[in-house]
Amino acid sequence: MTMIEAIRNAHDLAMDRDKRVVVFGEDVGYFGGVFRCTAGLQKKYGSNRCFDAPINEGGIVGAGIGMAAYGLKPVVEIQFADYMYPAYDQIVSEAARLRHRSAGQFTCSMVIRMPTGGGIFGGQTHSQSPEALFTHVSGLKVVVPSNPRDAKGLLLAAIEDPDPVIFLEPKRLYNGPFDGHHDRPVVPWKKHDLGDVSEDYYTVPLGKAKIRREGKALTVLAYGTMVYVAQAAAEEAGIDAEIIDLRTLIPLDLETIETSVKKTGRCVIIHEATRTSGFGAELSALVQETCFYHLEAPIVRVTGWDTPYPHAQEWTYFPGPERIKRAFAQVLEG
Amino acid sequence: MTAPRPLSLHVPEPGCRPGDTPDFSDFEIPRAGAVRRPEVSEAPEDMRDMAFSVVRVLNKAGEAVGPWAGLLDADALRTGLRHMLTLRQFDERMLKAQRQGKTSFYMQHLGEEAVSCAFRMALEDGDMNFPTYRQAGLLIAGGYPMTEMMNQIYSNAADPLHGRQMPVMYSARDHGFFTISGNLGTQFIQAVGWAMASAISNDTKIAAAWIGDGSTSENDFHAAMVFASTYKAPVILNIVNNQWAISTFQGMARGGAVTFAARGHGFGIPAIRVDGNDYLAVHAVASWAAERARSGLGPTLIEHVTYRAGGHSTSDDPSAYRSKDEFSAWPLGEPIARLKAHLITIGEWSEERHTQAMAEINDEVRACQKKAEANGTLITGPHPSPRSMFDDVYAEMPPHLQRQRQEAGF
Numbered sequence: 027m028t029m030i031e032a033i034r035n036a037h038d039l040a041m042d043r044d045k046r047v048v049v050f051g052e053d054v055g056y057f058g059g060v061f062r063c064t065a066g067l068q069k070k071y072g073s074n075r076c077f078d079a080p081i082n083e084g085g086i087v088g089a090g091i092g093m094a095a096y097g098l099k100p101v102v103e104i105q106f107a108d109y110m111y112p113a114y115d116q117i118v119s120e121a122a123r124l125r126h127r128s129a130g131q132f133t134c135s136m137v138i139r140m141p142t143g144g145g146i147f148g149g150q151t152h153s154q155s156p157e158a159l160f161t162h163v164s165g166l167k168v169v170v171p172s173n174p175r176d177a178k179g180l181l182l183a184a185i186e187d188p189d190p191v192i193f194l195e196p197k198r199l200y201n202g203p204f205d206g207h208h209d210r211p212v213v214p215w216k217k218h219d220l221g222d223v224s225e226d227y228y229t230v231p232l233g234k235a236k237i238r239r240e241g242k243a244l245t246v247l248a249y250g251t252m253v254y255v256a257q258a259a260a261e262e263a264g265i266d267a268e269i270i271d272l273r274t275l276i277p278l279d280l281e282t283i284e285t286s287v288k289k290t291g292r293c294v295i296i297h298e299a300t301r302t303s304g305f306g307a308e309l310s311a312l313v314q315e316t317c318f319y320h321l322e323a324p325i326v327r328v329t330g331w332d333t334p335y336p337h338a339q340e341w342t343y344f345p346g347p348e349r350i351k352r353a354f355a356q357v358l359e360g
Numbered sequence: 361m362t363a364p365r366p367l368s369l370h371v372p373e374p375g376c377r378p379g380d381t382p383d384f385s386d387f388e389i390p391r392a393g394a395v396r397r398p399e400v401s402e403a404p405e406d407m408r409d410m411a412f413s414v415v416r417v418l419n420k421a422g423e424a425v426g427p428w429a430g431l432l433d434a435d436a437l438r439t440g441l442r443h444m445l446t447l448r449q450f451d452e453r454m455l456k457a458q459r460q461g462k463t464s465f466y467m468q469h470l471g472e473e474a475v476s477c478a479f480r481m482a483l484e485d486g487d488m489n490f491p492t493y494r495q496a497g498l499l500i501a502g503g504y505p506m507t508e509m510m511n512q513i514y515s516n517a518a519d520p521l522h523g524r525q526m527p528v529m530y531s532a533r534d535h536g537f538f539t540i541s542g543n544l545g546t547q548f549i550q551a552v553g554w555a556m557a558s559a560i561s562n563d564t565k566i567a568a569a570w571i572g573d574g575s576t577s578e579n580d581f582h583a584a585m586v587f588a589s590t591y592k593a594p595v596i597l598n599i600v601n602n603q604w605a606i607s608t609f610q611g612m613a614r615g616g617a618v619t620f621a622a623r624g625h626g627f628g629i630p631a632i633r634v635d636g637n638d639y640l641a642v643h644a645v646a647s648w649a650a651e652r653a654r655s656g657l658g659p660t661l662i663e664h665v666t667y668r669a670g671g672h673s674t675s676d677d678p679s680a681y682r683s684k685d686e687f688s689a690w691p692l693g694e695p696i697a698r699l700k701a702h703l704i705t706i707g708e709w710s711e712e713r714h715t716q717a718m719a720e721i722n723d724e725v726r727a728c729q730k731k732a733e734a735n736g737t738l739i740t741g742p743h744p745s746p747r748s749m750f751d752d753v754y755a756e757m758p759p760h761l762q763r764q765r766q767e768a769g770f
Contacts (some may be wrong), residue, residue, distance in 0.1 A: 093554065
């Protein structure tokens with residue numbers, strides 16, 4: 027399966043299993059979503075359970091909160107993560123806090139899906155990675171899958187979860203494990219192990235990272251698209267890197283991170299989002315707090331630059347394999 | 361061609377500031393009973409007139425007149441009067457408690473008691489309100505214990521919300537009262553979502569959304585209107601136009617351009633203005649809208665025209681921004697006096713009974729306050745354990761919060 031098919035399959039299984047699951051968003055119903063993640067659901071489950079929404083992200087999330095308070099399980103799509111900002115108040119002040127402020131009288135079991143990341147000539151309004159805007163908010167869970175098998179299992183776990191989950195789908199990974207070499211053809215998921223996805227219902231638990239590549243020389247902390255870019259960099263440079271795919275940013279699997287960094291003594295943190303106050307800053311602080319006496323070199327971050335995501339120059343912005351290889355060299359020198 | 365004149369920005373000002381003489385002569389008020397009562401099934405485009413008039417039932421003589429009268433018997437009216445009197449005495453006691461330093465903050469309903477008290481009586485158990493901070497009448501008329509409200513206001517050991525929320529930000533799911541947000545307007549679209557969920561689930565329950573005149577400027581108001589209209593959600597959309605948003609007059613939300621009710625027309629939503637100080641009119645219009653919603657005919661927008669006689673909260677002094685005489689000049693009067701006069705007019709009430717009722721209510725509110733204060737106040741405590749602030753952030757506490765709770769010493 028592609029990641030799109032895996033996400034669609036997860037929706038299908040969740041809707042089949044639980045009548046409370048409703049799916050809506052812009053172009054989500056009849057058309058099946060601009061990325062086709064909800065194709066066929068309206069036909070199969072009817073327009074009361076999968077439908078189009080007005081173009082109003084605050085309305086989509088706000089209505090979803092009301093539905094969740096009623097007892098349904100809304101799974102809503104924000105067409106691009108970049109369109110999320112009008113919904114930010116509803117996400118931060120409302121969805122994230124209902125349980126706490128009502129002492130559990132009202133809860134918000136809702137999944138807010140949004141395609142994230144660049145590399146598709148999307149310019150500054152179709153390329154952003156706003157995960158740190160969510161990880162900073164108490165009450166939210168934040169998930170970023172890197173492959174079809176995880177995407178399906180994590181989405182099903184997110185739908186089962188009793189709290190609001192922000193589900194960020196790296197759109198550059200929808201059709202294959204993009205490794206950052208934009209000038210080469212992308213390997214399709216059907217040629218990759220993790221594209222082999224069972225049709226059965228299964229979950230991948232939130233809060234558990236996955237070591238994608240074992241190694242002793244250094245630890246890479248990455249998620250989403252950057253997992254494959256880091257793998258390519260390690261293989262091309264012949265470096266024995268241990269690559270951790272975080273999968274869930276909140277809750278974070280600190281144990282796996284700590285064990286690995288204590289073993290390697292070196293840490294490179296990679297994300298596509300802008301650097302300052304990005305999630306990498308939190309990761310860096312945590313590694314420093316928990317592994318300081320094991321570190322052999324300063325932690326290095328490889329990230330998008332602190333600029334808007336450019337259109338024509340997107341590969342200069344994107345933290346590609348060459349920049350990552352330089353970071354590997356830097357952290358190994360120290 | 362002459363050179364264009366330099367432009368200047370128009371910033372609206374109310375007609376009356378401190379020291380000015382209030383003038384409500386622009387406010388066209390129809391006689392009680394004059395406004396028609398459409399069938400609930402009437403096409404929205406055929407009842408646009410309802411957004412430009414004011415439904416009123418009680419006339420100056422204290423009689424209930426016209427097509428919206430006749431829904432409530434004398435017992436129901438006496439109950440309504442008792443609810444409003446209770447809310448007013450509750451407010452008085454809590455204002456005093458705030459001044460005595462027993463809590464940090466309070467918001468009263470003075471002059472607006474009819475809106476939430478009468479509205480509640482048009483709903484069924486199981487329906488859900490998404491209120492603002494000035495609809496505590498929904499709780500009092502719905503039988504929610506006043507002691508619980510006070511426990512919340514005092515953030516004491518028995519506060520059902522464990523000291524997490526500012527005073528009056530109640531939550532009472534079992535009483536159809538959604539947790540109040542301090543962020544204005546967010547609840548308006550959430551109510552629509554709740555109503556959509558009821559329809560999706562083939563339920564029979566309806567939702568009621570609440571917003572103030574000032575907050576209709578918020579994006580969430582627009583979101584609610586488009587969603588409610590698009591999906592014909594079983595929701596009543598209430599705008600409480602009490603003329604003032606702290607110091608900002610309703611003209612800042614363009615209340616003077618068209619009525620707030622008329623904003624429904626752009627979405628094809630039937631809209632009605634009602635005299636918010638007329639208990640019978642509010643109840644009748646709310647019942648009409650509830651019937652529409654429950655019959656699958658979709659949303660109704662109600663503009664409750666009223667006046668915020670007190671300050672916005674205990675944190676502002678209204679004499680700094682509006683005339684002290686405005687409330688006495690307010691042409692729709694005062695809701696408790698009007699309902700009392702009506703009951704006396706129809707021979708179902710008397711000054712003696714009123715005095716007696718006031719004394720009974722006074723005893724009841726005082727007893728509740730005593731009970732609540734036995735659980736503590738904000739200043740004296742006891743408060744819920746600080747340990748509890750780490751609970752309910754998530755259903756299950758994640759490791760990072762467990763570590764932080766430990767770091768905090770709990």
